[in-house]
Amino acid sequence: MKSAAVITLLVIVSGGFFAGPEASAEGLEALHVVDWHVHTAGLGYGGSGAFLNEEMRENFRFGFFLRWVGVTERELEVEGDQLVIRRLSENIARSRLVDQAVVLAMDGIVDRATGRLDEKRTQIYIPNDFVAREVAKYPNLLFGASINPNRPDAVARLEQAAAQGAVLVKWLPSIMEIDPADESFVPFYRKMAALGIPLLTHTGMEKSFAHARDELADPMKLLLPLEHGVTVIAAHMAATGRSEGQDNFERLLSILPAYPNFYADISSLTQINRLGYLVRALNIPWTIDHMIYGTDWPLQHFPVVSPWYHVRHIGLVNAWRISGIRNVWDRDVALKRALGVPDEVFTRTVGILVNRVPKTPN
Numbered sequence: 001m002k003s004a005a006v007i008t009l010l011v012i013v014s015g016g017f018f019a020g021p022e023a024s025a026e027g028l029e030a031l032h033v034v035d036w037h038v039h040t041a042g043l044g045y046g047g048s049g050a051f052l053n054e055e056m057r058e059n060f061r062f063g064f065f066l067r068w069v070g071v072t073e074r075e076l077e078v079e080g081d082q083l084v085i086r087r088l089s090e091n092i093a094r095s096r097l098v099d100q101a102v103v104l105a106m107d108g109i110v111d112r113a114t115g116r117l118d119e120k121r122t123q124i125y126i127p128n129d130f131v132a133r134e135v136a137k138y139p140n141l142l143f144g145a146s147i148n149p150n151r152p153d154a155v156a157r158l159e160q161a162a163a164q165g166a167v168l169v170k171w172l173p174s175i176m177e178i179d180p181a182d183e184s185f186v187p188f189y190r191k192m193a194a195l196g197i198p199l200l201t202h203t204g205m206e207k208s209f210a211h212a213r214d215e216l217a218d219p220m221k222l223l224l225p226l227e228h229g230v231t232v233i234a235a236h237m238a239a240t241g242r243s244e245g246q247d248n249f250e251r252l253l254s255i256l257p258a259y260p261n262f263y264a265d266i267s268s269l270t271q272i273n274r275l276g277y278l279v280r281a282l283n284i285p286w287t288i289d290h291m292i293y294g295t296d297w298p299l300q301h302f303p304v305v306s307p308w309y310h311v312r313h314i315g316l317v318n319a320w321r322i323s324g325i326r327n328v329w330d331r332d333v334a335l336k337r338a339l340g341v342p343d344e345v346f347t348r349t350v351g352i353l354v355n356r357v358p359k360t361p362n
Helices: 002-018 061-069 073-079 082-093 128-135 154-163 183-195 219-227 248-258 277-282 285-290 307-323 328-338 351-355
Strands: 034-039 100-104 141-145 168-171 199-202 232-235 262-265
Touching: 061 082, 073 082, 082 100, 082 128, 082 141, 082 328, 100 128, 128 141, 128 154, 141 154, 154 183, 183 219, 219 232, 219 248, 248 262, 248 277, 248 285, 262 285, 277 285, 307 328
Parallel strands: 034 100, 100 141, 141 168, 168 199, 199 232, 232 262
Antiparallel strands: none
C-alpha cells in the first residue's frame, strides 16, 4: 500500500515533467487500423490439422501460450482449434482502435530430398486451409498464408492461397529452415511479385521456440526477393542478434532506404527483450516511411510486455494510464503512440491490402 501511495503521489506532484508524450487515442478511432502480425494456435482438435511437436509440447512456454490466447486444452478438445480464432475475433471486436488483424498460418520444415513436411522436426504447424476457412467467418480477420518455398509445389500453393484471399505470406526462416537468399526460390518470388502478395518474414533472433537457426533471419538475406520485386516486410525490424559480426538492426537500416518495396513491422518492439529499438528507429525520420503496424499477439502480456518498462520514454502518467487499459490491442496502440509512433504507421497498407481497406481521411 505504501509503495502504491508513493507512486500515486509522484504522478500527481510531478505534472508535465513525468507526463511524457501524449498517449491519447484521439483521432485514431476514425481511421482504419490493421494489425499485420497476429498468431494463432492449434493442437489438431476439430480437424484443424495443426500441431506442435513433442519438443514444443514439453517446453515451458506451452502453458504460457495457451493462457495468453485465452483457452485451455480441455476447451480445445471440446470445441476444436477453431475456438482460438473465434475468441481472437471477439477480442479485436472489443478494441476501440484496431479494426482488423492478419492471422498467420505457419508452414513447417520441408525435407528438400522428399518434398515432404518433416513433422518430427517441425515445432509448430498451422495449415493454410484451416486459417483461411476460419478467418473467412469473421470480417475483422484477414488470412496470412505460410508456404515453405522448399515445397516442390510451392508456386501452386501460392496461387491457391491467393485464391483463398491471402493478403501476405508469412515466414519464420529460423524455425522453418528457409534461406531467403536461395536462388532456387526465384520463381516463387516472381509469382509473389506478380500476385502483389507481400512477404512478412521474421528478422533477428528468435526466442519463442525451443531452438532456432538465427543465421537464417539475417536481414541481408532479403535482398534477393527485394530485387525480384517482392514487397518485403521485415518483422520486428531485425531487433536483437548479430549476423557476420554486425548488429541485425543496423544491417536492416543499412538497406531499408534503398528499396521502395521494403518495410519493417513494429511488432514485439515493446517487449522486454527489445527495449529501446523502437525509440532508436523513430529518431531516424526516414524509417517512419517504412514502418508497418503489428503486435505479435499473443506475446502482448506481462511479463513479456508492460508500459512500466518504458517509463523513461513515456513518463509515469502515461505508464499508469496505459497499464489500466484492458484490451491488449488498445493498450498496444496507446503504448506505441506514447513512444512516438505517428498515425500514418498504424494506417499504412501495402500489397493487395491497399485496395481492400477503407481509405483513411486526409
